[in-house]
Amino acid sequence: MPGMLLAMHGETMLYEVAIATEVLGATGYDFTVATSDGRPHPWLAGKPTASYAALAGAGAPDTVVVPSTEDLEGDPDPRLCEALRTAHGRGARVAALCTGSFVLAAAGLLDGRTATTHWMHAEALSRRFPAVRVRADVLFTDEGDVLTSAGKTAALDLCLHLVRTDLGAAVANQVARRLVVPSLRAGGQAQFIVPPALPRGSRGLAPALEWARAHLDQPLTVADLAGRAGLSPRQLARRMHTEFQTGPLEWLHRQRVMRAQEMLERTDAGMEQIAARCGLGSAATLRRHFARVLGVTPTAYRASFGGISGG
Numbered sequence: 001m002p003g004m005l006l007a008m009h010g011e012t013m014l015y016e017v018a019i020a021t022e023v024l025g026a027t028g029y030d031f032t033v034a035t036s037d038g039r040p041h042p043w044l045a046g047k048p049t050a051s052y053a054a055l056a057g058a059g060a061p062d063t064v065v066v067p068s069t070e071d072l073e074g075d076p077d078p079r080l081c082e083a084l085r086t087a088h089g090r091g092a093r094v095a096a097l098c099t100g101s102f103v104l105a106a107a108g109l110l111d112g113r114t115a116t117t118h119w120m121h122a123e124a125l126s127r128r129f130p131a132v133r134v135r136a137d138v139l140f141t142d143e144g145d146v147l148t149s150a151g152k153t154a155a156l157d158l159c160l161h162l163v164r165t166d167l168g169a170a171v172a173n174q175v176a177r178r179l180v181v182p183s184l185r186a187g188g189q190a191q192f193i194v195p196p197a198l199p200r201g202s203r204g205l206a207p208a209l210e211w212a213r214a215h216l217d218q219p220l221t222v223a224d225l226a227g228r229a230g231l232s233p234r235q236l237a238r239r240m241h242t243e244f245q246t247g248p249l250e251w252l253h254r255q256r257v258m259r260a261q262e263m264l265e266r267t268d269a270g271m272e273q274i275a276a277r278c279g280l281g282s283a284a285t286l287r288r289h290f291a292r293v294l295g296v297t298p299t300a301y302r303a304s305f306g307g308i309s310g311g
Contacts (some may be wrong), residue, residue, distance in 0.1 A: 002166050003061035004029035005054065008041050009080055009103065011071040016097040016155045017043060020065050023159035027175055028167065032061065036077055052079050056086035063162065064088075068098035068155075072124055081107035088145065095147040095162065097155035104148065105129040114141050118151025138295075156181060205229055205239060212252065216259050216279045222248045256280050257293045264302040271298060 004024050006017070021044065025031040033044045038051035055064055064087050069076070084107045088094050096104045101117040102125060104110050111131040116122070122136035135141065140149040140158040149158035156179075164172035208229035212220055225248050226236040233248070240248050256278040263274045271283035280286045290298045 001028050001030050002063065003032070005032045005034050005050075005061035005064050006044075006047075007034045007052070007055065007064055007066050007080060007084070008044070009036075009066070009069065009076055011069045011074075013068040013070055013098075014043060015152060016067040016100070019153075019155045020067060020097060020159055021047070022179070023156065023163065023175055024065065027163055027171065030061075034064075034083075036079060052077075052083040055083040055092070056090060060087055060090060060092060063093045063095060063166075065159075066094070066096045066100035066103045068100050069102055070099075072099060072102055072121060073128075076103045076106050084109060091145075093145050093147070095149075095158060097149050097158065098151050101125060101132075101148045102128070104146070105132050109146055110148070113143055113146055115146075115148040116141050116150050117148065120151065205243065209251075213255055213259075216252075216256055217277050218279060220252060220279065222252075225252070253289055254293060257290055260286060260290060260298060261294075261301065264298055274298070 006020050006024070008017070021031075025047065031047065032054065033041055033047045033049045034052055034054055035041050035049060036052060038049060038054075040047070040049045054060065064084060066084070080103070084094060084104065088109055094104060094109055096115075096117075098118050099121055101110065101115050102121075105115070105125065105128070110129065112133075114133045114135055115125070116135050116138050117125050119136040122134050125132065126134040136150075138150065139154040140161060141147060142161065147158060147162070149155045160172050160176060160181075163175055208225055211228055212225055222233050222236065226233045229236055229239075231239065236248055240246060240251060246254070259278045260274050260280070263269055263277065267274075269277075271286055275281055275283050275286035278286065280289060287297060290296075290301070294301065
């Protein structure tokens, strides 16, 4: 069976460790835990354990998985970084769960690559490691020999993806049924990101944007929004690209999709009614924009999140 090594480190977090152990450690892989000194980790005392040197020595694993870390500003153990580089250089596949991406980035394994992490920490990853192409809008990335996952339960998606890739869909489906989770959420599905507050310095735009949010059921145009802000459409576009990294029309579409998310979570309204109240016109238009922004259908979103606010 393929060799799978879970590389523990000083600031690792239990949740992603449990996911990796439950999915990868009980699926038929030759599963080993690596610690800095080779002593069993207290969370995984019953698992075969080796030192970081096992990542690159004789009989090195096919895949090394790095779980999440709580320390996003400090430098990881240099012995681990060196072992990861050596293992990858000898052909091992490396995967990071959630903020484990910071460890791979510190080892230089994400330079020039597309990677993800929990959306709350994507900006920090991009700031600390500018050579990494950070995406905060996907569940996981797979570049063949380097993989990363988004936050928390997206680690489960990546682990199931590894199982599916290595052992086949039937095994992955069996694991998913045992865990009572969806067998497949494609990596391109968007993380369900909490929208940020208006950035500092946007006071001039804030009244116009709040007005637009209150009138999403109306056929708003960029010209309407610009007029409300006291700007020309071109000036508004420049301001929004500077402060929001998006254009006015895309901003409006995203606000409408977010309103649809709220209604899908809190109400049992039909798709046509939701589309009308969000200013998207028809259920077909709602489905098209919803899938483009979030990567899932409104029906699938409601199945996952409907009723979370008691509606």
